[in-house]
Amino acid sequence: MNPAIDFHEQLTRRRFFEGAGLKVGGIALASLMGKQAGAAKLASADSEQVHPPLPGFPHFAPKAKRLIYLHMNGAPSQLDLFDYKPGLQKYFDKELPESVRNGQRITTMTSGQSRLPVAPSRFPFEQCGESGIWMSDLVPHMKGIADDITMIKSVHTDAINHDPACTFVMTGSEVPGKPSLGSWLSYGLGSESNDLPAFVVFTPSFPKESQAQALFTRMWSSGFLPTKYDGVALRGTGDPVLYVKNPPGVNPGDRRTMLDALSKLNEKNFSRYGDPETQARISQYEMAFRMQSSVPELTDLSGESKSTLELYGPDVEKSGTFAHSAIMARRLAERGTRVIQILHRGWDQHNRLPKLIAGQCRDVDQATAGLIQDLKLRGMLEDTLVVFGGEFGRTVYSQGALTKENYGRDHHPRNFCMWMAGGGVKAGTTYGETDGFSYNVTENPVHLNDLNATILHCMGIDDRKFSYPFQGLEQKLTGVETTRVIEDILG
Numbered sequence: 481m482n483p484a485i486d487f488h489e490q491l492t493r494r495r496f497f498e499g500a501g502l503k504v505g506g507i508a509l510a511s512l513m514g515k516q517a518g519a520a521k522l523a524s525a526d527s528e529q530v531h532p533p534l535p536g537f538p539h540f541a542p543k544a545k546r547l548i549y550l551h552m553n554g555a556p557s558q559l560d561l562f563d564y565k566p567g568l569q570k571y572f573d574k575e576l577p578e579s580v581r582n583g584q585r586i587t588t589m590t591s592g593q594s595r596l597p598v599a600p601s602r603f604p605f606e607q608c609g610e611s612g613i614w615m616s617d618l619v620p621h622m623k624g625i626a627d628d629i630t631m632i633k634s635v636h637t638d639a640i641n642h643d644p645a646c647t648f649v650m651t652g653s654e655v656p657g658k659p660s661l662g663s664w665l666s667y668g669l670g671s672e673s674n675d676l677p678a679f680v681v682f683t684p685s686f687p688k689e690s691q692a693q694a695l696f697t698r699m700w701s702s703g704f705l706p707t708k709y710d711g712v713a714l715r716g717t718g719d720p721v722l723y724v725k726n727p728p729g730v731n732p733g734d735r736r737t738m739l740d741a742l743s744k745l746n747e748k749n750f751s752r753y754g755d756p757e758t759q760a761r762i763s764q765y766e767m768a769f770r771m772q773s774s775v776p777e778l779t780d781l782s783g784e785s786k787s788t789l790e791l792y793g794p795d796v797e798k799s800g801t802f803a804h805s806a807i808m809a810r811r812l813a814e815r816g817t818r819v820i821q822i823l824h825r826g827w828d829q830h831n832r833l834p835k836l837i838a839g840q841c842r843d844v845d846q847a848t849a850g851l852i853q854d855l856k857l858r859g860m861l862e863d864t865l866v867v868f869g870g871e872f873g874r875t876v877y878s879q880g881a882l883t884k885e886n887y888g889r890d891h892h893p894r895n896f897c898m899w900m901a902g903g904g905v906k907a908g909t910t911y912g913e914t915d916g917f918s919y920n921v922t923e924n925p926v927h928l929n930d931l932n933a934t935i936l937h938c939m940g941i942d943d944r945k946f947s948y949p950f951q952g953l954e955q956k957l958t959g960v961e962t963t964r965v966i967e968d969i970l971g
Contacts, residue, residue, distance in 0.1 A: 529670065529672075529674065530671070530673075530674040531666065531670035531671035531672075531673070531674075531678045531818070532670045533668060533669045533670040534667070534668050534669075534670075537668050537669055537940070537941065538668075538669060538939065538940025538941055539940060539941055539942045539945060539946075540940055540942070541940060542863075542904075542938065542939050542940025542941075543862075543863065543865075543903050543904025543938050543940075543970075543971070544863055544864060544865035544902065544903025544904055544938040544939050544940075545672075545818075545863045545864070545903075545939075546813050546817065546818055546819065546820070546863070546864050546865070546903075547661075547662075547665060547818070547819045547820070547864075547865045547866075547867070547903075547935065547939065548809050548810075548813060548819075548820045548821075548822075548851070548864060548865070548866045548867070549661070549662070549819070549820070549821045549822070549866075549867045550822050550824070550844070550848060550866065550867065550868045550869075551649070551650070551699075551821065551822065551823045551824070551869070551870065551871075552824055552827045552840075552844070552868070552869065552870040553646060553692075553693055553695065553823050553824060553825045553826075553827060553870065553871070554642065554690075554691070554692065554693050554825060554826055554827030554828035554829075554870065554871075555642070555645075555827055555828060555870040555871055555872050555873060555874060555891065555896070556827045556837070556840070556869075556870050556874075556896075557601075557829065557833060557837060557873070557874040557889050558633070558873045558874065558895070558896045558897040558918060559600075559601050559873075559874060559876060559889070559918050560601045560602075560603055560616060560618060560833065560834075560837055560874075561615070561616055561618060561619060561837075561841075561897065562613075562614065562615060562616070562631060562633065562897040562899075563614075563633055563895075563897055563914060563918045564605040564614040564616075565600070565601070565876075565916060565917065565918050566605075567916050568598060568600035568601075568876065568916070568917065569600050571598040571600070571917075572598060572599075572600055572884070573597045573598065573882055574597065574598050575595060575596060575597065575598070576596040576597075576598055576876065576877045576917065576919075577917075580915065580917050580919050580920070581596070581919065582920075584894065585640060586640075586875070586890065587640055587641065587890055587891050589830065589879060589890055589891075590875070590877070590879050590890045593879075596875075596877035596878075597877055597878050597882050598876055598877055598878075598917070599876065599877060599878035599882050599887035599889065601616065602834055602884065602885060602887075603616040603617050603618055603834075604616065604617050605617075606623070608623040608624075608626035608627075609623075609624075609626035609627035609908060610627055610908060611626050611627050611907075611908030611909065611910070612626075612910075613626040613629070613631050613908070613910055614910075618837060618838060618841040618845070619841055619845045620845065621845045621846040621848070621849035621850070622845055622848060622849050624849055624853075625849045625852045625853065625901070626908065627907055627908040628852055628856065628861070628901050628902075628907050628908070629852075629899045629900065629901040629905075629907065629908070629909075630899060630900050630901070630905050630906050630907070630908075630909040630910075630911060630969045631897060631899045631909070631910045631911070632897065632898050632899065632900070632911050632912055632926055632931070632966075632969065633895070633897050633910065633911070633912040633913060633914055634895055634911070634912025634913065634914065634921040634923065634924050634925050634926050635869065635895065635896050635897065635898050635912075635926045635927075635928065635931060636893060636894055636895050636896070636921060636925060636926070636927060636928070637649065637871065637872050637893045637896075637927070637928045638654065638893065638928075639654050639871070639872065639893060640872070640891050640893050641891065642693045642828065642871065642891075643693075643694075643696070645871035645872050645891075645893065646693070646695075646696070646699060646871045647696075647698060647699070648871070648928060649869075649870075649871045649928055650698075650699040650700070651698065651699075651703065651957070652928070652929055652932055652956075652957045652958055652959055653959065656696075656698050657698070657703050657704065658703045658704070658955070658957075659701065659702050659703035659704065659705045659709065659948075659957070660698070660699060660700050660701055660702070660703070660711065661819070661932060661935065661957060662679040662681070662700055662711050662818075662819035662821055663679060663700070663701065663702040663703065663705055663709040663710065663711065664705075664709075664936075664946070664957045665678075665679070665818055665819050665936075665939060665941075666678035666679040666709045666818050666819060667702075667705050667706075667709045667948075668941060668946055669818055669939060669940075669941070670818065671816055671817060671818045672816030672818070673774075673815050673816030673817055674816075675774035675815075676774050676775075676778065676812065676815055676816065676817050677711075677712040677817065678709070678817060678818045678819065679700070679709065679710070679711040679712065679817070679818060679819045679820075679821075680711065680712050680713075680714055680812055680817050680819070680820050680821070681700040681711040681712065681713045681714070681820075681821045681822075681823070682713070682714055682716070682805035682808065682809070682820075682821070682822045682823070683695055683713065683716075683822075683823050683825070684716060684800055684801055684802040684804070684805045684822065684823075684824055684843075685716060685800050685801055685802070686802075686824060686825045686826035686840070686843060687826060687836075687839035687840065687842075687843060689836065689839070690825070690826025690827075690828075690836055690839060690840060691826065691828040691829060691830065691836065692825040692826045692828065693825065693828055695823055695825065697713075699823065700713070700821060704948065704950040704951075704955065705948060711819075711821060714775075714808065715800075716799050716800020716801070716804070716805075717799065717800055732772070774815075778808070778811055778812065778815065779799075779808070781796075781797060781807070784807070788807075788854060789807075791846075791849075791850030791851075791853050791854050792804075792806055792807050792846065792847045792850040792851070792854075793846035793847050793850065795847075796847070796850075801843075801847075802822065802824050802843050802844050802847050803846070803847035803850075805822045805847075806822065806847040806848065806850065806851045807847075807850075807851075807854075808820075809822060809851065810851060810854050810855060810858075810860075813855075813860060813864055814858075814860070824840075824843065824844055826839075826840055826843075827840055827870060829874070829888060829889060830879050830880070830888045830889070830890065831879065831880050831881075831886075831887075831888035832886065832888065833874075833886075833887055833888050833889055834885065834886060834887070835886075848868065851866070852866060852901055852902075855902065860902075861901065861902040861903075862902060862903070863902070863903055864902045864903055865900065865901075865902055865903030865904065865905065865935065865938050865939070866900065866901045866902050866903070867898065867899075867900050867935065868898060868899050868900075868901075869896070869897065869898030869899065870896065870898075872891055872892060872893040872896055873891075873892040873893070873894070873895055873896025873897070873918070874889035874890065874891070874892050874896075875889050875890045875891070875892045875919075876889075876892075876917045876918055876919055877889075877890075892919070894919060894920055894921065895914045895918065895919070895920065895921045898931065900969070903938050903939075904937075904938040904970055904971055905938065905969055905970060905971060906969055906970065906971045907971070909969060911924055911926070911966070911968060911969050912924040912925065912926060924968070926966060927963075929958045929959055929961070929963045930963050930964050930965070930966060931966070932957055932958050932963075933958050933963040933964065933965050934965050934966045934969070934970075936957065936958075937965045937970075938970070943956060943957060943958045943963060943965075944956070944958075944963075
């Protein structure tokens with residue numbers, strides 16, 4: 481379906497009165513009849529696909545059917561995890577050369593420092609697997625999946641502070657109000673599941689002493705797309721989804737009767753005003769009804785083997801942890817959910833970085849590696865795209881006091897590391913390079929919009945042909961500037 485045509489069919493009251501007449505009335509009637517037929521099917525227990533793709537989607541045969549996005553909120557230090565710079569040891573506590581910084585913008589948190597002393601990583605690195613990808617001792621379990629991933633060392637972004645940078649990495653824009661990546665994908669490709677949302681989000685716990693940034697729902701919001709494409713957040717404590725269970729004294733039959741009556745009232749409301757959000761409300765009520773049985777089954781780990789649980793680590797059965805979220809991601813992927821996003825907080829290490837980053841890595845390292853191994857063992861990795869990374873990188877110079885055992889790092893948007901696995905991506909590859917200070921990209925730069933274009937490509941979507949009309953523009957996830965798919969990392 482052409483989104484522009486769809487926009488006109490889903491009439492708002494203002495547009496109706498602007499173009500009132502037989503032609504518009506005919507369109508409204510046809511739209512209403514189609515939607516009523518669709519609602520009747522939706523209410524049926526053996527209905528057709530609840531989350532269908534747009535007509536013509538995907539644009540070409542996809543390599544990935546689903547996306548699992550592991551976002552390390554707060555920005556992990558590439559220097560201490562994946563971007564090995566052994567030559568920095570001789571620069572310890574020396575001033576960052578101006579020829580490296582080259583007058584680039586830095587944040588107000590360090591711009592007032594009298595010095596910008598170089599802080600080499602204190603963690604040992606080694607080349608891992610047959611691919612020889614460099615990883616530090618902070619991620620011993622990820623070392624075991626080095627031959628399954630593509631490490632991209634040259635990612636860069638436009639934003640230098642957390643909120644706009646997180647908004648950018650998830651929506652393709654620093655301006656709030658745009659749809660998130662997951663919402664775009666669920667809008668275009670739908671979902672194979674009739675009983676679970678197309679887009680699910682986890683915000684797991686993190687070490688208490690960590691320096692955490694706030695999470696905003698705009699990171700999984702549908703923005704100007706219909707609200708049925710919002711990400712559904714599954715909670716780590718209590719009911720996974722609020723208000724899905726029936727209240728005391730209400731049985732499933734009573735709930736079904738109530739929803740049928742409510743659907744009729746909403747259809748009458750739609751016939752009067754033509755507001756597409758009315759249809760979104762109907763579909764959301766129906767999904768909530770289905771989730772009354774699908775969510776308890778999803779969260780029941782009793783059928784998982786001991787060997788599978790051990791892949792994810794000791795916290796896998798503790799609801800609300802990163803490990804538990806990771807195995808839930810695999811279970812959702814098995815059940816047809818299109819996009820699963822895990823946002824792990826606490827990576828903003830402006831001081832005490834060696835101690836704090838170690839705690840963060842203990843939270844995510846084994847479970848992340850376990851997720852890749854689990855998907856691979858089940859034959860799912862080849863059509864599941866997994867992405868791991870933050871919103872920007874960290875500086876080579878220390879923020880605050882520097883010793884050989886302790887240092888902090890400020891924000892650095894010029895280059896950082898992300899990795900991808902599965903779903904059409906080459907395995908065991910390193911792409912891009914940085915200078916000896918991990919301060920500037922020297923080879924194969926990858927802008928975040930290029931990365932998002934590549935994710936869409938793996939999912940069978942041409943980002944230049946994927947748009948939605950809003951405020952007089954054909955809006956795109958990857959914006960209006962020219963983007964490129966990173967062909968060299970595709971299998």
